[in-house]
Every structure is written in structure tokens, then in C-alpha cells.
Amino acid sequence: MKEGPDIALLGALIGDPARANMLTALMSGKALTASELAAEAGVTLQTASSHLGKMEIAGLLHLRKQGRHRYFSLADDDVGGLLEVMMGLAAKKGHVRTRTGPKDPALRKARVCYNHLAGEMGVRALDSMIAAKHLVRDREDLALTRGGVAFLKGLDIDAALLEKSRRPLCKSCLDWSARRSHLAGSIGTALLDRFYDLGWATRLEGSRIVAFSASGEKKFLEHFPLLRTDHA
Known part of the structure; x- marks a missing residue:
């Protein structure tokens, strides 16, 4: 078993076209909703939610809840x-x-x-x-x-x-x-x-x-x- 940082995981997450489009949209520094990011990626809201969940778990995204709305932004400067x-x-x-x-x-x-x-x-x-x-x-x-x-x-x-x-x-x-x-x-x-x-x-x-x-x-x-x- 190989040890060390798992760059394959990050590569797979970022490499998906839909997720790449979402991440690029968030480069504006503005927090966006799942619906807005679904539109950016050209996928359904359900599909977008699945992508966003994976990226949040991996530490690429930060989720902030405000009332009924959920806003996503890049996790940090890195x-x-x-x-x-x-x-x-x-x-x-x-x-x-x-x-x-x-x-x-x-x-x-x-x-x-x-x-x-x-x-x-x-x-x-x-x-x-x-x-x-x-x-x-x-x-x-x-x-x-x-x-x-x-x-x-x-x-x-x-x-x-x-x-x-x-x-x-x-x-x-x-x-x-x-x-x-x-x-x-x-x-x-x-x-x-x-x-x-x-x-x-x-x-x-x-x-x-x-x-x-x-x-x-x-x-x-x-x-x-x-x-x-x-x-x-």
C-alpha cells in the first residue's frame, strides 16, 4: 500500500468537468447556491448536490447555511x-x-x-x-x-x-x-x-x-x- 498524500483523490474530484466548472465559478470569491452552481456546471440540481457533497467532504469547499439557503465557497486560499x-x-x-x-x-x-x-x-x-x-x-x-x-x-x-x-x-x-x-x-x-x-x-x-x-x-x-x- 502506498503512503503519503493522495493526489489521485484531488485530481479525480477536480478533473470531473462539472465539478471543474463549479470550482472555476467559485474563483470569483463569491459564495453561490447549489442551484447557481448547477447552472454553471450544466447539470441537474440533484447531480450538483452530489458533486458538492463530495467536494465538501474532501475539504475543497466550505458550506454556510443561512435560513433555508445553503451557500458554497472555496474552502481557503490553498x-x-x-x-x-x-x-x-x-x-x-x-x-x-x-x-x-x-x-x-x-x-x-x-x-x-x-x-x-x-x-x-x-x-x-x-x-x-x-x-x-x-x-x-x-x-x-x-x-x-x-x-x-x-x-x-x-x-x-x-x-x-x-x-x-x-x-x-x-x-x-x-x-x-x-x-x-x-x-x-x-x-x-x-x-x-x-x-x-x-x-x-x-x-x-x-x-x-x-x-x-x-x-x-x-x-x-x-x-x-x-x-x-x-x-x-
């Missing part, structure tokens, strides 16, 4: 990170589904990856912070510098408060469309939330697209200039 890495690998190997039309360029420009900014603008943010030495690479992944603490403070983000979280402070996440890394971790989440609070960007209803206003995009580019080419 699940979201795994899915984005798998999307990146699929894109890199040429396993890409047919483009969906006008929404595709917008998704590639800026979108939600579970709880942080992805797409071209997410990659730019990470590149800029590394170039400005706000972040440096260490053995584990990324580390925040004193300059980075000051940079975040300028955006009214308290790095000391973020460090108290159980989540990683900062980590790179392979972007499926750019095929490079964007910024994840509690800093990535705090930055995206701050963009919303400042009115620079909004989430499009029913989509993972993050839409920046003209003035918001200008502010974003000012705060995250491309000082030099640097790949994460």
Missing part, C-alpha cells in the same frame, strides 16, 4: 491557489477552451482570483513592487521589505495588522492568462479591497472581471509603475 496554478499550467500546455467573446480581453486585463487581483494588472502590480524593492524573493516565496511597509501605509494598509493573520502575508500565484505571477496572500487581498474602497475599480455583476475606471486606472498605474522588466 484551494484557490491550486486552481489558478492548474489554469496557468493548462494555458501553458495549450489546453485552452474556446474563447467566449468580448469578455475574454477584460478577464485577461483584470479579474478576481479568489480574493486578489489577477490578469495583466495583477501581474503589473507584483512586477512594480518587486522592481521598487517593496517585495523581495526569499526561500519560501516573497517577503515584504521596510519600503513595502511604507508603500502599503501610503495606501492606508496596515502591514502589521495583516501579519497577525494566519494567512501568508505575500505569495506569488501563477496567472493563467499572463502565464506569469501576480500577488496573492493577505497583501494581495488588502490591495484589491483598497482599490474597491478608493473607487478605482468595481466588480462586474456575475463575473470575475474587475473593471477600473479611467481615473482609477490612471491612479493604479501611478502607484505601480513599471520601473524595469522583472519576472516573478
Whole structure:
């Protein structure tokens, strides 16, 4: 009998097309009902409930009950990170589904990856912070510098408060469309939330697209200039 982590179990769960569609829909970071996820997967509610039960037991999903409604979301950052890495690998190997039309360029420009900014603008943010030495690479992944603490403070983000979280402070996440890394971790989440609070960007209803206003995009580019080419 083989010992160690059972990657076959996770592979089988994620590899089913219906379940893969459900998990992808939950990458928006929004909790969805079984009915909504059934529609995303193109299956009946009964079939969807069976799939959701298996994924909840395996620790991929979190179930929250509110009145008569049951809402499902990704269990944690690890699940979201795994899915984005798998999307990146699929894109890199040429396993890409047919483009969906006008929404595709917008998704590639800026979108939600579970709880942080992805797409071209997410990659730019990470590149800029590394170039400005706000972040440096260490053995584990990324580390925040004193300059980075000051940079975040300028955006009214308290790095000391973020460090108290159980989540990683900062980590790179392979972007499926750019095929490079964007910024994840509690800093990535705090930055995206701050963009919303400042009115620079909004989430499009029913989509993972993050839409920046003209003035918001200008502010974003000012705060995250491309000082030099640097790949994460």
C-alpha cells in the first residue's frame, strides 16, 4: 500500500468537468447556491448536490447555511491557489477552451482570483513592487521589505495588522492568462479591497472581471509603475 498524500483523490474530484466548472465559478470569491452552481456546471440540481457533497467532504469547499439557503465557497486560499496554478499550467500546455467573446480581453486585463487581483494588472502590480524593492524573493516565496511597509501605509494598509493573520502575508500565484505571477496572500487581498474602497475599480455583476475606471486606472498605474522588466 502506498503512503503519503493522495493526489489521485484531488485530481479525480477536480478533473470531473462539472465539478471543474463549479470550482472555476467559485474563483470569483463569491459564495453561490447549489442551484447557481448547477447552472454553471450544466447539470441537474440533484447531480450538483452530489458533486458538492463530495467536494465538501474532501475539504475543497466550505458550506454556510443561512435560513433555508445553503451557500458554497472555496474552502481557503490553498484551494484557490491550486486552481489558478492548474489554469496557468493548462494555458501553458495549450489546453485552452474556446474563447467566449468580448469578455475574454477584460478577464485577461483584470479579474478576481479568489480574493486578489489577477490578469495583466495583477501581474503589473507584483512586477512594480518587486522592481521598487517593496517585495523581495526569499526561500519560501516573497517577503515584504521596510519600503513595502511604507508603500502599503501610503495606501492606508496596515502591514502589521495583516501579519497577525494566519494567512501568508505575500505569495506569488501563477496567472493563467499572463502565464506569469501576480500577488496573492493577505497583501494581495488588502490591495484589491483598497482599490474597491478608493473607487478605482468595481466588480462586474456575475463575473470575475474587475473593471477600473479611467481615473482609477490612471491612479493604479501611478502607484505601480513599471520601473524595469522583472519576472516573478
